[in-house]
Amino acid sequence: MEIITTHTNTDMDGLAAMVAAQKLYPEAKMVLPGKLSRNVEEFVSLHKDTLNVYNIRQIDLGQVKRVVMVDTKNPRRVGKIGDILSKPGVDVHIYDHHPWMEGDVRGSVEVVDPVGATVTLLVEKIKEAGLSLTSLEATIFALGIYGDTGSLMFTNTTHRDAEAVSYLLKKGANLAVVAEFLGRPMTDEQKKLLKELLNNADLHQINGVKVLLARAKTDEFVVGLSMINHMISEIERIDVVFVLAEMDDRVHIAGRSSIPQANVAEILKHFGGGGHAGAASATVKNGNVEDIVWELLDVIYKKVRPPLCAADIMSSPVKTVTPEMSIAEAGTIMLRYGHTGLPVVKGDKLIGVISRRDVEKANHHGLGHAPVKGFMSVRVVSVPSDMPVSEVQQLMINHDIGRVPVVDDGKLVGIVSRTDVLRTLHGEVQNRHKTIYNNGSQLTRRNISWIMRKNLSPTVWGILKQAGKIADEMNYKVYAAGGLVRDVLLGHASLDVDLVVEGDGILLAEALGEHHGARVRVHKQFGTAEVVFSEEFKIDVATARLEFYAYPAALPQVESSSLHQDLYRRDFTINAMAVCLNDKKFGNIVDFFNGREDLEQGLIRVLHNLSFIEDPIRILRAVRFEQRYGFKIEQQTLKFLKEAVRQSVLARVTPERIWEELKHILVEREAAPMLRRLEELKVWSFIFPGVNYWEVDPVLRDLSQSMDLLDSWGYFQTSEKWLPHLIAALHWSDMEVARGICERYHLSKRQTGKVLAALKGWREAIAMIWKAPEDVKTSQLAGVLLEMPRESYPMLLAILEEDWIKERFRQLLNTIMDSKPTINGKYIKKLGYPPGPLYRETLDALWRERLDGNVRTEEEEQFFVRNYLSRVTGGEKKC
Known part of the structure; x- marks a missing residue:
């Protein structure tokens, strides 16, 4: 076991250094050795689920093999952990900005430099390693640096601390949060003003919101009223604080709010002030502070909305x-x-x-x-x-x-x-280290209605707006979730519309269908419905539900639940986002699991560590999304995936479910990289048992390009878009192996026939195409090609690597299509012959004659057919 620890009475630098060290030692557990300073205690308590720290009682010190010490080297300052530092087999790594002192422990790794904060040293290592940072991580690290350097004003501050802060700001460090948890030194004048304000502070309960009004008079102007307001907010822990200071001939007002219901900028606008919702200020000339207090109270009563309650x-x-x-x-x-x-x-x-x-x-x-x-x-x-x-x-x-x-x-x-x-x-809750704080720039990130308007068709946009209106009338909450949110944020058009309703999803679907004149299919046992606008466009509507698995790889069981649980049941963070469609909050994104950041960083991440065990099909889905978008499977997720493959969890899944997901892969443009990735992850043998991947890889690599080329020639049309890749994947296989796979996935007799016909004929077709034109009749080659399904032509083209032979293949297809007889079965029927196999036999013979140039005109066709029929029937005519 590896652990990361710091000194007792842990300050912000100690906590930040622990979090930063875990970026370098991802398998290590963060262990707090003892008491915390007050601001750290509150920060850890509020962010316990995201920080994932342990106390000393939760760790078996006898199992520890490595200790990473940060912000201290003194064994006496790490509590009971100090007892194991000198034990044989315990490796010690040290990161500290304090000078070496007598009694300090030594380590196999020692990063000790006199910078302002220990976390600066670790940020440098993180930057050097090219590791990514989330906004919360950057904020925590900035808290550590600002805390130990007095906001970069203490004399121990170095240029390295400032450079680290600059780097963290680029990575999204939130100074509003830094300011919330750290205080600044105050001047004597500021302290005097603070004391008077506190002595003249009145607490008011306004629309359920606690509002503190503090007022003071001073003969001299004192700077930093906003900072003093912040200090009072910290001391009193009140929702809203206004400080009013009459200085010289003006009354200066500073407001601060910690709740969205009280917009202090809106309140102080009455006095000509400005700022933002959480902090604002105003100045009133020739005013009296007592009069302005009453005027301010009147404005607050009008502007403050009731707060969010439990x-x-x-x-x-x-x-x-x-x-x-x-x-x-x-x-x-x-x-x-x-x-x-x-x-x-x-x-x-x-x-x-x-x-x-x-x-x-x-x-x-x-x-x-x-x-x-x-x-x-x-x-x-x-x-x-x-x-x-x-x-x-x-x-x-x-x-x-x-x-x-x-x-x-x-x-x-x-x-x-x-x-x-x-x-x-x-605004949105993230997994460990990934809370995005709701201030300034983050507010615009929370609403994506303008992105939706840009990337959705007018039809889809209108339907989503209408769904929100219907939900409002029903007093429901409705969200678009999953693929639509993902694709909109990626800038892709999307017809994958999945609505989640906190209410009765079936009733909303029926109302939506009635409004648009669309058909509705209801599935009462699942609380879902499908609104069918056309064969190409359908919307799935579901009551917010929870899925759970009675045992690994079982089909999910469903219960009604909340949006949070509905999203938690999904496969990956990038597919677990939702966007509100109700009118007042239309476009507000709901991202409990940090899907947006994973989307921006190009990561496929599961929501919990048993995800692949519960539903092994997610293994195939992870690869599909990874290759479709050019993403990477996140490191820990990849570890879970490989372990699930090692445990053969896919062997417990029914072939029907595997085939359902495999078809999604086979129709993708990036199907070849997806199949290659499945082979790398040792999944290929589960989906194509008995098939050697490396025999078919060269053809799979070129298949999409071959389909594009055939499409440009006008010779590639199929309703079963998955079939070309399946044929290519099986083309080197033994007939019985291919037949077994077709049976495994319950392909129809017709579909299986196409696969086997392709396997039977492709070698002969390739050999004949390569022959010189004078050595093979066009009709012979056409006969072989026409015995094969069109879905096998991309495979043939991929095998014919050189451009000149591909051009010859194109000319051959042109010849076959241009040589199609002008007469058909109607002419044979007119001659008096009864319908039957004779019709096909005769027309095929006629087509071969045209291909070989022996028949050219319609008159010659009729002459050939009459003679052919007379010959094969022995002159015996007709009905």
Whole structure:
């Protein structure tokens, strides 16, 4: 085991250095050795799910083989971890900006330089290694540097710290968050003003929002009123703070808001001020501070909207367990729904909470059969549905809990998780290290309506707008999800429209179909419907649902759920985004799992580590998306994929499901690279058992180009667009192997016949095409080609590598098509012969004569047919 640690009483530099070190040591666990400073404690508590840090009690130090120490070298400052640093077999790596002192531990790797912050050293290593950074990672690293350098103003600051900050800003570091967690030194004048403001501060409850108004008078102008406002916001932890300072002949106002319901720029616009929603200022000439306070209050009452409450963000209905349910059953429910804890209810009353840790402990001691009531916690922290989200957040921090039940009149009505709170704070919640903070530039990223308008057809745009209006009338929430969001963000046109409804998806689909005069197919057992506008364009509408797998590779079982769970059931982060279609929020993107950033970085990433085990078909899908878009399968995802292949999970999947996904691959333009990648990942043998990939690779590589060439000649049309690649993949195979694969995937008799005809005839066709024209009759060659399906022609063209022989093939196809007889079966019937195989036999013979130049005109055709029929029937005529 590898661990990363830092000093006790961890500050921002220590925390940031740990996160940065994990970029260099991705398999190592971050372990906090002891207490944290207050701002770090709050930051870690709020971001616990994204940072994934451990405390010392959760680690078996006896299993540790490497310790990465950051921001310290002193073994006494890392708590119990110091006891193992000198043990044999423990490798120590050190990254620190403090000078060497007596008693410091030594390591096999020592990066020790006198820069302003340790994280600067690690940022340099990250930059040198070319590792990517998310906005949250860049923000955390900037917090560490600013914290230890006094915002680059301490004398220990070096040019390397400033260069690191510049690099982090380019990578999306958010200074608003840095300012939120760090303070600046204050002057004596500022301290005096701060004291007076605090002594003259009144708290008001306005539309459910806590608003603090602080006022002061001073004879001299004091700079930094906005900074003092920030300081008061930090001290008081109030939703909205206004400070008013009467200085000289002016009243200066600074406003700061931490909630979207109070737009301080809009409020201070009344006084001619400006700024943005979270921070703004104004100056009033010749004003009296007491008068302006009352005027400001009047504006606030008009402008502040009621805040988001627990009821607005909670999940409902809630998955619960009863006190009599067994521990094993509770654990199964947690695993199925991905919960870390469940409320325990008796009737409608909430009586306790059982956590996953409680379940694991009970199972460890062989008590899976015991009832939940013996292990649940009865001291439950709950909130009413009308509690503002800001208070819920503070309650979570104070009690260090990740979810709180919502209870009204003793009845459980919902549950709020840390994820729900983070979503309201940051707009979208990401996996570890990937929260995107909602300020300034991020606001425009959250709404993509203009991108949708640009990349969607007017028809699709109109349908989505109408779906939102219908949902508003029904009091539902509706989202476009999955492929449409992905393709729109990539700048691709998309007809893959998948709607998710928090409400009754079938009712919305029926209303949408009625409005557009479209047919609706309903699948009640799945809560889904299909709105059919034409054979080419259909929209899938689904009630937000959860899929779970009773065992690996099983078909999913479906239950109604929330949008979050609906997206969580999907395959990859880039396919787990949604966009709101309701009128007021039309275009707002919902990205719980950081799909947009993965899209920008070109990464295919699963949502959880059992993704390929639960549904092995995702292995093929990962390769399809990777090659289609020129992306890469993310490193950890690739590790999961290879392990799933090693465990032969695809062998547990029905051939029907494999074929359904394989057909999607075979119709792609990049099918050849996809098939090559499947071979690299050792998947080929599962989908084409008995077929040697390297025998068919040269033809597969050129197949798409050959299809394009045939299409330009006007000779490639097929309704089964997957068939050319299948034929190419099997063309070197033994007939029985090919027949077995066709049977495995339940191809029809006609489709199997085409594959086998191609395999039977391609060698002879190639040999005859290469012969000199005088050595082979055109009719002979045409006979071989016409016995083969047209879907095999791209394979032939790919084998004929040289341009001159390809041109000869084109001329041959022209000759065959131009030589088609002008007469048909009607003429034979007119001669009095009954319909039957004789018709085809006669016309084929006529076609061969035309190909060889023996028959040219319609009169000559008629003469040949009469003679041919008389000869083969012995002069015996007609009916």
